[in-house]
Amino acid sequence: MGRCSTTLRQHSVRSIGAVVAALACALGCATSSQNAVTTSGTNASAAAAGVPNLYDTQSQIEQYIASGRYDEDLAKQVAGARAWLEERSKTATKPAIVLDVDETSLSNWPAYRLNGWARLPNGPCDLQQGPCGLREWQAMGRSQAIAPTLGLARRARELSVAVFFITGRPPNLREATERNLKEQGYEWTAVILLPPGVTFASAVDFKAAERRKLTEQGYTIILSMGDQQSDLTGGFAEKTFKLPNPVYFLP
Numbered sequence: 107m108g109r110c111s112t113t114l115r116q117h118s119v120r121s122i123g124a125v126v127a128a129l130a131c132a133l134g135c136a137t138s139s140q141n142a143v144t145t146s147g148t149n150a151s152a153a154a155a156g157v158p159n160l161y162d163t164q165s166q167i168e169q170y171i172a173s174g175r176y177d178e179d180l181a182k183q184v185a186g187a188r189a190w191l192e193e194r195s196k197t198a199t200k201p202a203i204v205l206d207v208d209e210t211s212l213s214n215w216p217a218y219r220l221n222g223w224a225r226l227p228n229g230p231c232d233l234q235q236g237p238c239g240l241r242e243w244q245a246m247g248r249s250q251a252i253a254p255t256l257g258l259a260r261r262a263r264e265l266s267v268a269v270f271f272i273t274g275r276p277p278n279l280r281e282a283t284e285r286n287l288k289e290q291g292y293e294w295t296a297v298i299l300l301p302p303g304v305t306f307a308s309a310v311d312f313k314a315a316e317r318r319k320l321t322e323q324g325y326t327i328i329l330s331m332g333d334q335q336s337d338l339t340g341g342f343a344e345k346t347f348k349l350p351n352p353v354y355f356l357p
């Protein structure tokens with residue numbers, strides 16, 4: 107780890123390579139940034155220890171997304187949600203759908219790609235060289251709509267089904283989030299962000315409670331869709347649809 111620390115100090119962490127090196131070191135590498143990500147011997151020893159190799163994992167993520175398989179897997183899930191929307195909206199009282207925002211309605215892959223697919227919440231976002239702090243990226247409002255989800259949301263509106271976004275984004279991102287969603291074509295009944303000054307051990311504690319409030323207002327939440335299991339657990343939705351996320355996990 108001593109060599110890693112030295113290597114990190116020598117970097118200004120201005121490139122994907124430097125971020126990769128930082129992550130490799132965080133996982134306990136004992137080699138320089140150059141050979142930590144390229145030497146087959148390093149991969150072999152990591153595999154022998156039962157530890158996923160960071161470089162291999164990054165490559166698999168890149169291939170999964172770039173190949174279109176991620177889009178296919180996501181579209182299948184949204185198609186299931188859409189079929190249920192078509193069916194259940196005919197009979198439900200005051201029907202509603204609940205959508206997560208990040209990696210469900212909007213994609214942040216450009217920011218994650220800049221970071222070697224690492225989740226870096228804080229710090230500035232340098233769109234030319236990286237790294238890109240996630241909160242600063244979200245504040246820019248440049249995330250792209252996830253097309254199948256946008257289609258689902260638009261269809262819900264056509265069917266007079268209420269659309270609610272429930273997101274763990276902090277409250278200071280309300281304006282940027284709503285602007286981004288609107289510019290990408292979304293319309294909604296309400297956008298619910300994390301309340302100010304509150305933290306939750308799990309997104310379940312926040313999101314399930316917000317769904318409960320909607321049901322208490324008389325809504326029938328016919329479906330809830332998110333990329334994290336914690337978007338969906340906790341009830342107050344007739345069906346849940348889990349989208350793929352090969353990059354990060356939120357409790």
Ligand SMILES: [Mg+2]
Pocket residue numbers: 206207208209210332333334
């Ligand atoms: Mg999400």
